[in-house]
């Protein structure tokens with residue numbers, strides 16, 4: 001059997017260096033086209049001697065067409081970074097901007113609206129709703145946002161078709177295999193006009209072939225103009241990304257072009 005098409009090669013057109021200007025905050029200026037902009041973000045849980053510093057000053061810019069892989073040992077802050085980027089949690093210091101909008105400036109409703117419309121989140125544990133069919137799960141964020149039932153269903157079916165599940169839309173999650181459930185979760189994250197796709201180890205429970213298929217889907221959506229952050233333990237999945245950011249103890253220890261140095265970094269991570 002011949003090998004199916006592998007990771008896309010590094011695409012130089014996504015690699016333009018960011019402008020070096022500095023804005024009023026004294027931090028590097030937010031590039032006008034940044035979809036995600038984390039600025040010196042800290043997240044501390046608890047206080048005093050018991051405080052856990054999950055993130056200790058992380059900055060990251062992700063532009064349209066860019067997929068950034070985040071790697072690092074367990075407990076290094078990868079999921080924390082993703083929840084902050086998705087507006088599911090707030091930093092204790094620093095700032096998160098999505099499409100130029102500082103998240104701290106939004107009230108709860110505004111933040112919820114931005115999350116539903118612009119951010120697709122693939123959770124480590126999927127979070128599919130058991131009492132809803134696949135198509136209902138995918139349509140839910142659209143309906144919550146006021147899209148009519150029929151239109152939401154049509155868009156949901158299109159998203160399910162994109163992940164190869166057009167025939168299984170009327171099944172409930174427990175009537176689907178693990179890989180199929182994963183693809184429903186991905187369809188839900190991609191449905192509509194999501195500009196920022198955040199995925200926390202989306203291939204964790206999948207066999208390698210399904211895992212590759214998931215990465216290819218994600219890559220296709222990013223290439224169509226979204227921005228993505230992918231938390232992964234696997235170097236061969238990180239190879240689908242344009243850049244790899246390596247976290248350790250809540251700080252970025254190195255970032256690298258894909259394929260170059262990832263194995264070396266992992267070897268040094270104690271994993």
Ligand SMILES: Nc1ncnc2c1ncn2[C@@H]1O[C@H](COP(=O)(O)OP(=O)(O)O)[C@@H](O)[C@H]1O
Nearest residue numbers: 045052053054073074075076077078079080081
């Ligand atoms: N709600 C929380 N309360 C206290 N500590 C937390 C909480 N969430 C995460 N942490 C801690 O923050 C650190 C980073 O966690 P996490 O972002 O989940 O790491 P990763 O995803 O890289 O495994 C860990 O030490 C973890 O125990």
Ligand SMILES: [Mg+2]
Nearest residue numbers: 078079080200
């Ligand atoms: Mg995690």
